[in-house]
Amino acid sequence: MSASRYTALILDLGDVLFSWSSHTTSAIPPSILGAILSTPTWFDYERGRISEMTCFERIAATFSEDPVEVSAAITNARQSIQINEEMLALLRDLRDKSRGRLRIFALSNISVPDYQFIKTLPFDWSIFDDVFPSGIIGERKPDLAAYQYVVTATGIDPLTTVFVDDRPENVESARSLGMHGIVFTHQEDVLRALRSAFPYDPLKSGIAFLRTNAKALRSVTDGGISFMENFTQLLILELTQDETLVQLHPAMFTWNFFQGNPLFTETFPDDVDTTSLALTIMPKDPSDISAVMDEIAKLKNSDGILQTYFDPERQRIDPVVNVNALCLFYKYGRGHELEDSLTWIRNILQQNQHLEGSRYYQSPDCFLYFVGRLLLHSNDPYLHDVLRPALVRRVRERIGVKGDAMELSMRLLVCNELGIYNKVDMEALYLLQCDDGGWKLGWLYRFGSTGVRAGNRGLTTALAIQAIERGSAQCALREQPSQLYPTKSIIKNMFLSRGGFNYLMSCSG
Template identity: 35%
Template sequence: MQSFRLPPPKALIFDLGGVFTTSRLDSVHFETGKSTISFDRLIRTSTWMNYECGKISEDECYSTLSELCGFPVAELYDAIKKGRARADYDESLISFLSKLKKSHGDSLKILLMTNISQPDYLALKDKWGPSFWSVFDRVFTSSENGVRKPSPRFYHKVLQELRVSPRDAFFVDDLIENMITAKAIGIRGLLFQSVQQTISVLTNLLGDPVEKGRAWLKANARKMDTTTDCGAIVVKENYSQLLIYEATRDFMLKPMTKFMNSEEPKFTTRRYPDDLDTTSLALSVLEYDEETIHGLLDDMLGNIDDDGMIEFYFDPSRPRIDAVISVNVVTLFCKYGRRYQVQSTFQWIHDILFHHAYLDGTRYYSTPEWFLYYVSRLIEESNDEVVTEKFHGLLRKRIQERVGSDGDALCLAMRILVCKRVGLLCPFEVEKLLSLQCEDGGWEQVYMYRFPGVDKKLGNRGVSTALALKALAAVSHH
C-alpha cells in the first residue's frame, strides 16, 4: 500500500540551461567605457526577454543592447558565436532518461520547457543532433510560444497541450522563481542541484522506494556495520543491530549476540562495562524470560545516584547520565510494571520535555529527535494510562514545533514516527525523506551517537534505512 505517495507522474518537464547544460558565457564581460557589464546581466534585461519570446529579431536585440550599454555590437556577436560552438550537455542525464523512455514506453512523456531564442535553439538543435533531442517527446520554447518562464501562462499552455493535470506532471528546473510558479499551479517539482540528485529523485519517484529499501536491507543483512564519521573505522556493537531489528522485525536482521561489543572496544578503555542503553533495548526487542528481565531490572536499580537519576553504565566508577538513555531505561521499567521504582527519572524526563531542554541534544545524542522518538516509544511500549496521560499531549505539542525543520534521514524518520504516534501529518518530512533515498535503495549513513571523550561520531546505514522504511510504512497506513 502506497497511500503516502501521489501516483507516479505521466509527464517529466525539464528546463534546458542549468540542468542539461551550463552557460559558457557566465564569465564574459563587455567593456562599457568606465566599467563593464556581464553577459548574465544582459540576459536579464527586458530586451533579451523580448528576444527569447520571439518579439524582436536577433539583430535588433544585439544592437539595442549595444547602444544601451555602450559596447561594440561585434563583441556580442562574437561571444554568442563562441558560446554556441562550445555548448555541450550532460550525457549521463540523457542516458538515464533514454532508459526511462524505454522502460516506461507511452505511459511517460519526457519534455523540455525552456526560455530560449529561436536562433539559439536552432543552433543547439543542429549541434547536438538526435542523440540529445530524440529523448524528448516535445520541446516547448519561449520563442515559439511567445511567453517565458516564470509566467503561469507558459505552464498552463504546456499542460493543456500535453492534456495532463498539474498533479500528473513533474518539473525540474534550477531557478527558484520558476519552481515557485510550478508548485503554485500544483505541479510537483525538484529544484535542480546536481545530476546525481535528479537521477536519484526520479528513480524513487517512478519506482517503489519501500521495496527498494527492503531489497537493500536483505542484500546487506549481517553486513551493516557501524563506522566512525570518517568511515575508516568499523565498530562492532549491537546497539545499531538492535535498532535495525526493532524497526524491521526481520529475523534475518536479528543480532547474533546479546552483548554490547563483539570485539575489543574502541575509543574507550580496554575493559568496557555493559551499558544500560543497549541492555534495555535488547530486553525490549529480543526474547528473554521474565525472570531474567526482572533480575536485570533489579541490577539497574543499583545504578541510581543520590538524586534518583539512572546512571548509564553497570560500573560505579563511570557515573554518566544521559536523557535519551534514561528514557530508554525508564521505558523498560514501565513496560514491566515497575515505574514506581524510577519515579525521579520519570519526572525528570517530563521536565526535560516540558522545558525544551532536549533541543541541543544530549551528551551522547546530538539531535532533539532522538529524545522525542524515545518518549514516543515510552508511550507505546509502556501501555500505561498514567504515562499516556502525562506525555501524549505535551509530546504532540513538541513534535509539532519540529515539523518542517531541517534534518537528516534519521531525524526525518523519527519525526514521522513520532507524528504518527500522536496523530499528526507531516507531508514535508515524508517528501524530504523519499528524496534522500539513494539509488541502491538504502539511505545514507547519518550519525547516531558520539563518543564525547574522543570527539568521534558513529553511524550506520542500516539504521538510517530501517527507520526510514518503518516511517514510510507507518504513514502508508495512516
C-alpha cells in the same frame, strides 16, 4: 520492483512533446518545406548563427522561392503545432512518483523565434528542470557538443540518463556518451519504455537495500571507522522484525554496546541502554529479566536518576538512557521504581531542555523518538498523562525543522504515534533517498569521552521505511470520516508485530 538506476531524462521537443504539420496554406509545397528544414542554412539558423531574415533570404535563393512565401510557410507550420498531452501526462506521473528524484530536461534543435513561439502555448513548462534550445546554446544535435553542453550545465551522469528523440542519429550520439537512448517511433512503445526505465517504489527500494546488505549493516564514525555494535542492530531488529538482516552477539545477563573489541579503549563495561533495549524486544526468561532489572535499579545516583554503566567508577547519566530503561520497566510493570527518572524526563520535555542534545545523543529528534517509543510500549495511563501532553507540544515545534534522514524519520514516527499529520517532513524524507534505495546515515549517538559521532545507514533506512509506510497508512485513514488518525493499537499491531514489515518484505521479492 526496485528503484530506477536512471535519475535524469532528456527529451526532444519537436515530434516528441510537440507535433506540427508540413501541409500549409502557403505556395510552398510540403516536400520543399521538408527539404528547407534539412539545409545547412536552416541548421545555422537553429544554432543562432544567422538571423531569421537572413535565413529566409538564403533559403529563397537556394530553392528559387519568394522570401515572403518562405516566411509564410514557416509561420503557418508554427501555427499548426499541437501538444502531446499523453506524453506530458506521463512526465508528470514519473516526476510525482519520483518525489523529486527524477530530473527532466529538454534538448531541442529549435531556433530562438520558434522557441519563443512555443513558449506561448498552454504547456506546463514547470515539468522541466531546464530547457536547452539549440538557438540559445549555439549547438545542435547530433553534434556531441550539444549533449556535452547539457551534461556540463546540469551535472548529470550520462550513465544514469535516458534520452528520447525521434531521429535515430540523435539517439546514437546520446548512446555514444553512455546514455540510454530511446527512438521515438510508436508512442505506445515509448510510453511503455519510459515506465519501465523509471520504476519507483521507495519502500521496496529501501527493503532491497536492507536485504542486499543483510548482516553487514555496520555503523560508521564521522572519521570513517566502520564497526559492529549491538545497540543499532537491536533497533533495526525492532523496526523490521527480521533477524536475517542483523548480526547480534546475545549476552547471558547484561549487554555491551560493542561487538568484539571496543573503539578507543581496551575494555568497555556493559551498559543500561543496550541492555534495556535488548530485554525490551528480545524474548528471554522472565526471571532472568527480573534479575537484570534488579541490578539496573541499583544504579541510581543520589538524585534517583539511573546511571549509564554497570560500573560504579563510570558515573554518567543521560536522559535517553533513562527513557530506554523506563521502557523496559514499564513493559514489565515496574515503572514505579524509576519515578525520579520519569520526573526528570517530564521536566526536560516541559522546559525544552532537549534541544541541545544529551551526552550520548546529540539530536533532539532522537530524544523525542525514544520518548514516543516509551509510550508505544506501555499502556500505563499514568505514564501517558505525565509525558504525552508535553511530547505533543515539543513534536509540533519540530515540524519543518531541517534535519537529516534519520531525524526526519524519527520525527515522523513520533508524529504518527501521536496522530499528528506531518506532510512537510514526509516530502523532505522522500527526497533524501539515495540511488541504491537506502538513506544516508544520521549521527545517532556520540561517544561521551571523545565526542566522536557514529551512525548506521541500515538504521536510517529501516526508520525511513517505517515512517513512509506508517505515514501512508495515516494518510489513508485521514480520508475516512470515521477514523481521522490511526490509533496506537493499529500502528503497534501492524508494525511492531511480524506482520507489517514482513508483508512488505514478501511483496518486494
